Amino acid sequence: MAEKSPTINRRKFVADGLRVAGAAGLFGAAGLLTMRRGGEPINNLWQIDPNKCVACGNCATHCVLDKSAAVCKHAFRMCGYCNLCTGYFEPEAAELTTGAENVLCPTGAIVRTFVEDPYYEYTIDEPKCIGCAKCVKGCIAFGNGSLYLQIDQDRCMHCNECAIAVACPSEAVRRVTAETPYLPKDGDPES
Amino acid sequence: MMRPIRFVLFAVVLLAAASNAALAVERFPPPEFTDHALPTTQFAPARPAFIQYVDVALLAGGLALASYLALARRSRRGLFVLSIAALAWFGFVRHGCVCSIGAIQNVALAAGNANYTVPWVVVAFFVLPLVFTLFFGRTFCAAVCPLGAAQELVAVRPIRVPRWLEHALGLLPHVYLGLGVALAAVGTAFLICRYDPFVGFFRLGATSAMLIFGGCVLAIGVFVGRPYCRFLCPYGVVLGWLSRLSKWRVRITPDQCIGCRLCEDVCPYGAIEPPTSALSPAARPAVRGWFVFFLVLLPVLIAAGAVLGSHLAVPLSRLDPAVELAEQVWAEDHGLTHVTTDASDAFRNTQRPPEELYRAAQSQRVKLAWAGMGFGAWVGLVVGMKFIMLARYPRQTDYEPNPAACVSCGRCFWYCPQDQVHRLQTTKDTKNTKTAC
Amino acid sequence: MNQNTPQPESSAIACLAASATAWVAVVFVFVVCVLLVTDYARRQWDNPFDSSEFIALKQELADPSVGVARRDAIKMKLRVLDQNLRREFFQRQRLAHVGAHLLVMGVVVLVLAERAAATLRRRMPHPGPAVSPPGTQQRLAAAGVSRIAVSVAAIAFGVIAAFAAFGVGTNLPLAVDQLADQSTAPDQQRAIAARAGDGARQTTGVAPAPEPDFPTNEEIARNWPRFRGPRADGIAAYENLPTTWDAVSGKNIAWKTPVPLPGNNSPIVWGDRIFLSGADRQRREVYCFDAGSGRLLWTREVPSTPPSRSAVPKVEAATGFAAPTMTTDGRRAYAIFANGDVVAVDLAGQIVWSRGLGVPEENMYGYAASLAIYRDRLLIQWDEGTADDKLSKMIALDAATGKTVWQVPRPVTGSWASPIVVVHDDRPALVTAADPWVIAYDPADGHELWRAEGIMGDHGVTPVAAGGLVQVGNEYGEWLAIRLGGAGNVTETHIAWRGEDGLPDTVSPLASGGLLLLTTSSGVLTCYDALSGEMLWDHDFETQITSSPTAVGRLAYVFAKNGKSFVLEPSRDECKIIAENDLGESCVTSPAVQNGRIYIRTKKHLMAIGGSEDITKNE
Missing domain, CATH: 1.20.5 (Single alpha-helices involved in coiled-coils or other helix-helix interfaces)
Known part of the structure; x- marks a missing residue:
């Protein structure tokens, strides 16, 4: 031993x-x-680049969450405040009233309020929004494109691999830094 | 021609000049209101940064506490409580992301893509359990990993998996690890995250496929202890190697083993190896022959795996959205399909030339051919090493946990008679001290 | 069991209670699980927002023939249904949320109860009698079994990998350098060429020309390489043409040759060769005639190319299956048919390449846009459907190989007009018109140069360029004279003038000598000042006209649908009719003019108007 x-x-x-x-x-x-430091900063939040989004509707169906993390945002400074809002009304709406037969949003998440003749303001009732992008599609096609989808950082679970990003047809979903958690269309996150 | 109403109405509005941005055409100039303030768009604040520090601190604290409870206190109850706490925090409060298992892929991506900056929290989640395992064994699995904790809780009626089956199924996590790393390194997919078993439960909602998979893992887990940890978890593979090298690890008895077999009986994970006797001298030449044979077979298996793996570029690339898009655009341009997809439509709208897309897809496929070759070689290595390990017949005198398989759950402590004696002794000592005070 | 420690009675009851609780929890969890999964599946496959009833009601509402009373009823129904559907959607979502919580609670109860039961039931383990360590034979046997199991697993991995490696297909060529060669699937082309060839003469090959090979401007100007001539404006380079003829008596008719298959496309001429195409439901053919004698030199049948296969496109009888006029660069002649097949044929009649662009499904009259060519780019204006359908596109193929050089989507509805290439300030612009945009592209890469809005409805009038203006329009909207040289949306900035009277619906305009002549199908000729837009005069021929007019020096040649043809001398003041002739046969196509000859396709024939002596040799 x-x-x-x-x-x-x-x-x-x-x-x-x-x-x-x-x-x-x-x-x-x-x-x-x-x-x-790679070419990118530390990007650990998911966000939709509204300039790439094609409003395909995958956000509503492919998020791992029951209630998609993607919601519609409205860039008020870009909006034309149209009476005939193509994000709000069906393409061939017979009358410009808030009747269900004329309205595009399936959940009634867009609120239309009269401002002054001939302008109307459209605001999003986010708890109702399911991120289906129907309004976004209409607004991009015929309007100013002021309605757009963003990932609500409150709802998002910050998955390591975002299921929406995998399903996105236009590579619009990407990681962003915690400092710029939103990519607003009119460029003002907070102000 | 009938004109839809919209054109008639649009005609009323003067068309403004188009701006440059493709999707932000100012067709209708925003009005200038005299007495109406424009609302501001509301954005929910991003998650606070401090929560990441909390996570890492809790991980480090949890690892230290688990190691202390498993090795110093030898307290099954403590580990149990800690695992419930880990399940609650890392699982249900933090919704299962980021976890050490998934972090493998971020590290692989950072290694494969110089452009990617891996968040420090992810690196911490990847490295801390490894370092602890190097010194204390797999205490991370015992009580810190929320996936382990979930399975630990349901393992109530475990049956013994036959050794041969355990050896065969034991290859699976290695393959999964190799595949996950290969796909993550080239940036194609985070496969391991996609098939996370419990994240749907942690979030109280997921696709039914995820819920069913998770439910199956839990249901099997009632009868086969920790099925995900043993037969799928890729991080467990890495922890298993490091655990073999660990300085301290869970020992069943602090004293002499009396060979009562209680620990072997109670271990739900088949991690306790019985004592073995030495081989008879007559068998030794044959055994040595097998050993040398498998030693020679190892490079052959690696080479075969590499060759087969390099042919996996095409199937692996079908998981890559960019390659899939290139395939679609190619098929459309060459008249192989009539049906366009959202992705191909979106691509056409960017007006990028398809050749650019094809070349990107092909270079991705070249990368995947290399990754596939590495993956194949890795699987060859794993199978070869398994054979070599099976050709070894080490002698063992006591019932001892297999360091790679033991997850430090601490069930055997309570059952070991020697441990009980030891405890009794300690308690008496404490009591004596108390009375003395 | 024999080793069970004796338990007090209360403990046994507690154990039973815990066990029972655990079992109840198991059943509860199972039921919740099943409910959640079925609910999830239901929401996937039966989304309230995809309600067929809702959609049907909306469609009914969109039908303009529905009466007012019925409309009001539908509206009320829709509103009620919408509210119910929304309520259902959110209720289901809430249910799923609550269900998930119930599930977790159930699992917690289950685990606690099971733990309690296990603790209360805890008995001494009974591992059995101590065993002696396994002997050599046992160890070797166990290792052997394990080895077999591992081998089986390894082989299984290998088999799966092999299936994946050799079973998953790909269309994209594997190696980077194969990209250029494989762009039009050469195997397929060779097969087509072999089928089409007559054995002795094979295909001229598909290898892409290393240097772009295209004719000089002088070469083009001497020929008539596309619909409406070298500059696509209907202005002939030659003035040595007869003004009177009569096909019935044969006066001034050099020759008259029957064309096998029908087609509403116009002849194109290169050197001494005239090309035409013809098609019916099944067959597509390209013809080459000798310009001097009118002899049919060769006929090339064009086999259907995937993806068109044997699909018969939907066309109107007035359009036919071969409405687009061919084009040529003197190297090859190119044709497109109503089924979307494009073919390049060499001057000897062999297929160089062919491609199927897909059968146009949303083209209500049938594909009719003629081909354009610029340098080595074959340009195809492919407009169909509505702008929302996103089917319209501009395609540029490499003339030598048929490979797509670029392709850009077009935000327009279907159209039947042809694209033209205009060179202004030495910069080429590919000008296209369709509802609602006139768009100019760079033929090199397809990027958009400018666009102007104002085209409406079904558009079939090919634009014309003269005096720095591009002129186009149709009777559903207005006439636009757009100044060249703009960028971006030039609707507000570059419209020189707009016209409203006498606008054409099919016939393309003629802009020559400072005048702009517009022809309606009903036969009214309207003359504008091309630069100012001042309307000068109009003249009614009182017969239908679909052929586009051609300028020969100061004269204009107009062919009416009934075969009557007019030679005019338009001026700012009047429309002087010089001669009135007869083709003796219906004519809907536009003429091609080559040295001393006018070639015109009638319903059944190709005719050459001019002296009978062979004057096709240019130099």
């Missing part, structure tokens, strides 16, 4: 040394990865 113990001690020492080196290596690699 007495002869063996130095060997065991040495072996133990070497093993410990290797472990510490391994741990140091792991931390070092982690540090390098963390410090390394």
Whole structure:
């Protein structure tokens, strides 16, 4: 026993040394990865680029959440305040009234209010919005394109791989930084 | 020709000059209201940054506590409570993202794509359990991983999986790891996240496919302990290797094993290896022959895997949305299909030349051929190593946990008679000390 | 069981209770699971917002023939239904949310109860008698079984990988350098060429020409390479033409050759060759005639190319299956048919390449836009459906190979007019017109140069360029004279003038000598000042006209549908009729003019008007 113990001690020492080196290596690699700035900033939130969105409707159906994280936003500064809003009315609406037969939104999430002749204001009742993009499509096709989809950071679960991004036909869903969690169409997130 | 009403109505409005942005055409100039303030668009604030620090701190704390409970306190109850806490926080409160298992892919992507900056939280989630495992064994699996905790809770009627089946199924996580890393490194897909079993439960809602898969894992988990951890989890593979090298790890008895077999009986994960006797000298030459044979077979298997794997570029590329789009556009342009997709329509609208898309798809496929080759070689290596391990017949005197398979759940502590004796001793000592006070 | 520790009675009852709770929880969880999954599936496949009743009601409402009373009833119904559907949708969503919570609660109860039961039931484990460690034979046997299991698994991986590797197909060529060669699937072309060829003479090959090979402007100007001539404006380069003829008596008719298959396309001429196409429901053919003698030199049948296969396109009888006029660059002649097949034939009649662009499904009259060519680009204006259908596009093919060079979507409805290439300030512009836009593209890469709004309805009038203006319009909207040189949307900035009177619906305009002549199908000729837009005079021929007029020097040649043809000398003041001739046969196509000859396709024939001596040799 007495002869063996130095060997065991040495072996133990070497093993410990290797472990510490391994741990140091792991931390070092982690540090390098963390410090390394790729071409992109740290993008860890998902967002829709409204300039790429084609309003296909996949956001409503492909989000892992029952209630999609994508909701309609309205860039009021871009809106034409049209009486005949093609985001609000069916393409061939017979009358410009809020009757269900004329309105595009399936959940009635767009509120139309009279401002002054001939202008109407359209606001989104977000809790009702299911992100189907019907209004967005209408607004892009015939209007100013002031209605657009964004991922609500309150609703989003921040999946490592966004199911909407996988299903998006136009690569419009991408990661953004926490500093710019929204990509508003008229360029003003907060003001 | 009948004109829809919209044109008649549009004709009333003067058309303004088109602006440059394709989707933001100012067809109707915004009015200038005299006494109406434009509303501002409301955006919910992004999640606060501090929550990431909380996550990492809780992970590190959880790992330290789990290691302490498993190795120093040898407390099954403590580990159980901790695992419920982990399930509650990392699972139900933080909704299962980010987790260490998924972090493998972010690290792989960062390694494969110099443009990608991996968030530090993800790196921390990837590295911290590895470092702890290097010193304390798989204590992460015991009580910090929410996926492990969920399965730990349901493992009430475990049956023993035969050794041979365990060896065969044990290849699966390695294959899954290889595939997940290969696909993530080239940026095609995060496969491991896509088939996360419990994230649907953590979020209280998901697609039915996810819920059914998760439900199946849980249902199987009642009878086969931790099926995801043992037969799928890719992170468990990495932890298993490191656990073999760990300085300290869970031991069943602090004293001499008495060979009562209680621990082997109670372990739901088949992680406890029985004692073995030495092989008879007569069998040794044959065994050595097999060993050498598998040693020689290893490079052959690796090469075969690499060759087969490099042919996987096409099937793997079908998982890549960009390649799939290129296939679609090609088919449309060459009259192979009439039906356009949303993606091909969107692509046409960008007016980018299809050749650009084809070339991007092809270069992605070249990358996937390399990734597939690496994946194939990896599977060859895993199978070859498995054979080599099976050709070894080490001698073992006590019932001991297999370091790679043991998840440090601590069930065996309570059952080990020697441990009970030890505890009794300790309690008596404490009592004595107390009375002395 | 024999090792069970004796339990007190209360503990047994508690154990039973825990067990029962666990079982109840199991049933509860199972029921909730089934409900959640079925509810989820139902919401996927039976979304309240896709309600067929709702859609049917909306369609009925859109039908203008529905009476007022019925409309009001539908509206009320729709409103009630809409409210119910919304309520149902949100109720289901709430149900799923509550269900998920119930499920988690159930699982928690289940786990707790099961744990409690397990603790109360806890008995001493009975691992069986101690066993001696396995012997050599046992260990070897166990390792052997494991080895077999691992081998089976490894083979299974291999088989799956092999199936994936060789079973999953791809259309995209594998190697990067194959991209250029494979663009039109050469195998397919070769097969077509082999089928079409007569054995001895094979295809001229599909290898792309290394240098773009296209005719010079002088070459083009001497010929009549497309619909309405070298500049697509109906102005002939030659003035040595007869003004009187009579096909019935044969006066001034050089020759008259029957054309096998019908077609409303006009002849094109290159050197001593005249090209025509003809088609019926099944067959498509390209013809080459000798300009000197009128002899049919060769006929090339064009096999259907995937994806058209044997599909018969829907066309109106007046349009036919071969309405588009061919084009040529002197290297090959190109034709497109109503089924979307495009073909390039060399001057010897061999198919160089052919492509199916898809059968136009949403083209109500049948595909009719003639081909245009600029340098080595074959330009195809493919407009169909409504603007919302997003089917319209402009396609540029490499003339040598048929490979798509570029393709851009067009935000327009279906049209039947042809594209033209206008060179202004040395910059070429491909000008197209369809409801609602006149759009000019760069023929090099298809990027849009400018656009102007104002075309309405079914558009079939090919634009014409003269004096720095592009002129186009139709009777459903207005006439637009657009100044060239603009960029972006030029509707507000570059419209020189607009006209409203005597606008054509089919016939393309003639802009020559500062005058603009517009012809309606009913036979009214209206003359404008081409630059100012001042309307000068009109003249009623009192017979239907669908052929586009041609200018020869100061004269204009007009062919009426009944075969009557007029030679006029228009001026600012009057429409002087020089001669009135007869083709003796119905004529709906436009003439081609080559040195001393007018070639015109009648219902059954191709005729050459002019001296009988062979004057086809240009130099």
